[in-house]
Amino acid sequence: MNVDPAELKKFSELAHRWWDPNSEFKPLHDINPIRLEWIERHTRLQGKRVLDVGCGGGLLSEGMATFGAKVTGIDLAEKTLAVAKLHLLESGQAVDYQLISVEAMALQVPASFDVVTCLEMLEHVPNPASVIQACTNLVKPGGQVFFSTLNRNPKAWLFAVLGAEYALKLLPRGTHDYNHFIKPAELATYCRRAGLTVTEVVGLNYNPFTRRCSLTSDTQVNYLLRAQRND
Numbered sequence: 001m002n003v004d005p006a007e008l009k010k011f012s013e014l015a016h017r018w019w020d021p022n023s024e025f026k027p028l029h030d031i032n033p034i035r036l037e038w039i040e041r042h043t044r045l046q047g048k049r050v051l052d053v054g055c056g057g058g059l060l061s062e063g064m065a066t067f068g069a070k071v072t073g074i075d076l077a078e079k080t081l082a083v084a085k086l087h088l089l090e091s092g093q094a095v096d097y098q099l100i101s102v103e104a105m106a107l108q109v110p111a112s113f114d115v116v117t118c119l120e121m122l123e124h125v126p127n128p129a130s131v132i133q134a135c136t137n138l139v140k141p142g143g144q145v146f147f148s149t150l151n152r153n154p155k156a157w158l159f160a161v162l163g164a165e166y167a168l169k170l171l172p173r174g175t176h177d178y179n180h181f182i183k184p185a186e187l188a189t190y191c192r193r194a195g196l197t198v199t200e201v202v203g204l205n206y207n208p209f210t211r212r213c214s215l216t217s218d219t220q221v222n223y224l225l226r227a228q229r230n231d
């Protein structure tokens with residue numbers, strides 16, 4: 001299976017802290033509104049069938065549900081999914097959470113979603129191209145797929161590894177493996193090979209001191225990519 005057990009263990013051990021906005025998941029809480037708005041702007045989520053791949057504790061899944069989407073969230077970290085399900089009791093939102101790999105789901109229910117999101121997940125799997133292919137197979141022809149990940153260059157290493165994990169201690173050490181970071185051109189190539197047309201690549205600027213973030217043309221550290229499945 002396309003999974004790194006050490007990665008799942010890492011996320012499972014921290015699962016109980018997922019919804020604490022001042023925990024190791026603070027950066028995800030801080031960037032969630034802007035990425036959610038970006039997805040909403042390009043899809044109009046109301047009534048759409050959406051799959052959130054590597055959904056974790058459900059920050060994005062629940063956010064999309066508040067916009068009226070019918071969301072399915074999948075992840076392979078069991079404890080994380082348990083936290084996601086538990087949080088629904090508190091929020092009153094409805095999300096269908098499932099413990100299944102994206103590749104297995106693509107075999108079961110191909111071409112069934114209007115929108116597929118896969119944010120901050122590709123850099124945690126051994127074979128990102130396989131995830132991208134499965135996401136493509138799961139979205140309907142003409143539907144949109146959204147990815148986000150970390151670029152691979154010295155600046156990204158400085159900010160995402162040295163800065164975030166060692167200097168600021170925003171994230172636990174070992175959260176990110178630099179070798180798994182993906183250059184935008186590589187991600188675009190994976191997308192094209194899978195049968196997607198890339199429609200936008202945009203940078204995400206995050207200031208951990210002010211906790212502010214914005215979309216930017218600078219894709220050197222965090223970036224988002226939007227693509228449409230070819231008919």
Ligand SMILES: C[S@@+](CC[C@H](N)C(=O)[O-])C[C@H]1O[C@@H](n2cnc3c(N)ncnc32)[C@H](O)[C@@H]1O
Nearest residue numbers: 002003011054055056075076077119120121124
């Ligand atoms: C950094 S978190 C991102 C969570 C969520 N997508 C977000 O952006 O708020 C990465 C997530 O990917 C999940 N993950 C890692 N490898 C996976 C795999 N092979 N299949 C499904 N999920 C995986 C982890 O369990 C974790 O929940």
